[in-house]
Amino acid sequence: MGAPAPSGTQLAREAQAGSRRALARLLTAVESRSPVAEEALRTLYPAAAGAHLVGVTGPPGGGKSTLVAALVGVAREAGRSVAVLAIDPSSPITGGAILGDRIRMQGHAADRDVFIRSMASRGHLGGLAGTTAESAAVLAACGFELVFIETVGTGQSEVEVASIADTTVVVQAPEMGDEVQALKAGLLEVADLVVVNKSDRPGADRTAMQLRAMLTLGEEVPSAGRPRPKHPAVLLASGLTAAGVTELLAALDHIHRSGVESNGPHAARLARARAQVEGILADRVRGTLWSGGERAGTEALMEQVAAHELDPYAAADRLWRRLEA
């Protein structure tokens, strides 16, 4: 005999008024792409323009969570409200990472102006980038000035997520293995700022030097990406000791400010818009094909493709005609 489930508009109003419980429910609705989320987002979206979305990515083992926790600490000391979206590549059910990361961050758990959210990266219909952009919009509309989006930077979807942030930080630990080394090239392309974390460890200076050399080389290749400084600065910091973290946050603020002046983050805002709208459309396509009257027909076509009796393009032709009908 519980109360009736609140509507999206109601949840949006409560979340904007400061209810953390309403905010958490809204984010769950966004992640499951429920109609409640749609209603709430239609309400909240006009108020969601202000925040600075900072993507924090890099290979596993770089200490991203610890660095984000340190950034949160510095921002809180300056009285700013901060949210963290931690995108967890392991399963929501059996994954151990959620717990581990959150424990490391729990220094801030009791603070009202900090909101930390672990998002599962699997099972997102419509694309992770779209869902993350919507979650960030909810947080921005609820007054968080700084939203950190933390992802493991090794897969396609993680790089897509980086593209929706206003500013992207790539975190690298000193002296990592060969294979991780190889991943850096792709990641560096999305970096607005590179941080060698664990700066107290041996090899940190040398890693920073190597990265600066790599980035200077890369400069010779013209790129059609969004406007950004010729090559990203490489900073040293330690999430553990907080050394260099104040400077890192200042550098992020500086990039954001000069970006706003030069209309730089426009490309990121456009990428966010596109990810959200295309995610919603992909959902509608799927929703139409797999719902009610269409489901049996879609299933039969998929079975024919699975049995190689029909090629996937022919199946797509038939489904496309149904969408248009």
Add this chain to the structure above:
Amino acid sequence: MGAPAPSGTQLAREAQAGSRRALARLLTAVESRSPVAEEALRTLYPAAAGAHLVGVTGPPGGGKSTLVAALVGVAREAGRSVAVLAIDPSSPITGGAILGDRIRMQGHAADRDVFIRSMASRGHLGGLAGTTAESAAVLAACGFELVFIETVGTGQSEVEVASIADTTVVVQAPEMGDEVQALKAGLLEVADLVVVNKSDRPGADRTAMQLRAMLTLGEEVPSAGRPRPKHPAVLLASGLTAAGVTELLAALDHIHRSGVESNGPHAARLARARAQVEGILADRVRGTLWSGGERAGTEALMEQVAAHELDPYAAADRLWRRLEA
């Protein structure tokens, strides 16, 4: 004054007749989702039912490439034709991993019954899983019996790719760091077989024991996934010395055979079909919205969303009406 570009049907015929050049061109067409690929796939698809698609995934540093190279060696000794799709998370332009992995595999480069292909994991419209399934179908139709699909198992898209393989092997090196440990849970869910690679290293037996314990624990949680043995076997192998690799391939063959008998891989075939068809439909939606007459209107809507003048659902509503028109 080159010859006119061959049609998809022509390329398909040449690739099936054994032309490696035609095959390579076809795979490039698939990756860029060109009309040539569509035409070729319509021709090839009926012949693509026979191969065993084996996904090989796991955290970076596990030695997946070396293990796949060893598997290729064992399969070739048995006279089987083998293809490898290596999905590279770094950029096609600046990435160093392609080179590194290929050099490790070059023992097989001159063999006609081995075909190795590096796919970039970024910039795939319509989803990586769909493109990979299509590439595998092309290889299967060209007579490759075994197709290994190698991905770094840390992101959403990599787990999706694993779902399209008939059989999925998760590769783990002994004694890896904490964060990588945390990733394993999500990966283990997709495993049909777990391999502790680098079995000559200290700690390999202990890692295998730990993994067996984790998998036995996981058994208590009921899962709605595809039918598979109660828990995947954990094998020890060394890609470097080839110890245990013959046994590994035999185990893969066994899983495949019993799967075919029990209709097990049906779920994988259905997942492949769905990934391909939904990828094609997503492409058509995007193609319609961003082509010719629609482009300016779509762009204007995205700009309004980026400026927070319009919410993404309202934009999707308008675009959806245009798709139906």
